[in-house]
Amino acid sequence: MSARWWYGAATTAVAWAVYLFLGRSADLVALLSTTGVGLGLRVGLFALWFLLPVFVALDWRAVREDAAWDLALGPWLLVSVVWLANVAAGTAYCVRRESALRNTVPSGRWAYGVAAGVAFWVALVLVNLLSAVVETGVVGAVFAGPLVLVALAGLPLACYLDVEHVRGHTHWSPSKRFWLAGVSVPVVNVFVGGAYLLRRHAEFAETSDPDTVELRGVEAEPVEPVPSPWYRRITLATAAYFLLFVVLGGTPGLLSVGLWRLAALLWLPFGLALLPMVHLDVEALRDYGLDWGPTRYLYLSAALLPPVAFAYLLRRSTMGRRALSLP
Numbered sequence: 001m002s003a004r005w006w007y008g009a010a011t012t013a014v015a016w017a018v019y020l021f022l023g024r025s026a027d028l029v030a031l032l033s034t035t036g037v038g039l040g041l042r043v044g045l046f047a048l049w050f051l052l053p054v055f056v057a058l059d060w061r062a063v064r065e066d067a068a069w070d071l072a073l074g075p076w077l078l079v080s081v082v083w084l085a086n087v088a089a090g091t092a093y094c095v096r097r098e099s100a101l102r103n104t105v106p107s108g109r110w111a112y113g114v115a116a117g118v119a120f121w122v123a124l125v126l127v128n129l130l131s132a133v134v135e136t137g138v139v140g141a142v143f144a145g146p147l148v149l150v151a152l153a154g155l156p157l158a159c160y161l162d163v164e165h166v167r168g169h170t171h172w173s174p175s176k177r178f179w180l181a182g183v184s185v186p187v188v189n190v191f192v193g194g195a196y197l198l199r200r201h202a203e204f205a206e207t208s209d210p211d212t213v214e215l216r217g218v219e220a221e222p223v224e225p226v227p228s229p230w231y232r233r234i235t236l237a238t239a240a241y242f243l244l245f246v247v248l249g250g251t252p253g254l255l256s257v258g259l260w261r262l263a264a265l266l267w268l269p270f271g272l273a274l275l276p277m278v279h280l281d282v283e284a285l286r287d288y289g290l291d292w293g294p295t296r297y298l299y300l301s302a303a304l305l306p307p308v309a310f311a312y313l314l315r316r317s318t319m320g321r322r323a324l325s326l327p
Contacts, residue, residue, distance in 0.1 A: 013090025113158025145251030228284030
């Protein structure tokens with residue numbers, strides 16, 4: 001089974017995230033307004049808008065027989081063509097797909113994402129009550145910048161993946177439509193998200209064995225991933241870089257060093273940290289008898305180039321399943 005459609009879905013979701021979150025930066029606005037490269041980028045983005053649901057549909061067709069997941073493809077494809085929601089839908093699909101192929105559910109750590117999203121919206125409401133702070137200064141610039149878009153997409157994303165986790169580990173079957181609709185509405189999401197976290201805590205408190213995974217209609221045993229902590233650390237470091245880059249580069253008037261220069265300078269500490277992480281993660285796969293060959297040296301260039309780190313994460317997911325003899 002080929003993962004090329006999954007690669008397409010993941011790459012398209014990231015491309016849309018970069019555009020939506022950095023669309024207000026002066027450098028990107030100037031680039032998109034040109035008649036040469038800018039026109040090509042605009043056409044490319046328009047094509048990617050419709051390619052995301054295509055990639056998801058083709059990939060699901062390839063993996064549905066092996067994935068422990070009751071995906072409702074129609075509503076998923078509909079959401080994946082909605083502005084901003086497509087970033088959350090594409091990312092959620094890629095993450096959920098990986099756990100489904102291992103006959104399990106997403107990690108319970110997504111609850112921290114829900115809590116962080118609720119905390120952000122609480123802070124945003126409080127800051128907006130202090131109009132003088134919002135209108136002037138760095139605080140106002142950040143809270144009026146792309147971080148709001150990150151929260152709009154991130155909270156429903158984290159909530160969906162955590163709902164899947166709750167369904168697999170407790171007797172509670174939370175309604176995806178109800179909770180996702182609630183956490184998608186600004187201000188309302190503060191109350192809905194808080195209520196969800198309280199109910200979640202109560203359900204796990206009543207669960208005798210919260211580590212047991214129960215998948216509806218699936219009898220296969222969950223498969224643990226390759227025991228390498230470095231893959232998760234590489235993912236977290238890359239996500240932290242992207243979030244910091246979005247906040248610093250996408251907030252108008254916050255920095256004036258230029259978007260592309262900022263991307264390179266900001267990557268220096270992250271790249272140096274990723275160099276040993278990638279090496280140790282590749283060695284962990286070799287212990288499972290899976291050798292990347294000469295290409296492992298190519299991925300070490302992630303210390304210099306952020307796109308290489310993203311490519312490594314995609315390829316590593318596929319190689320990790322091969323190491324476990326999974327499709």
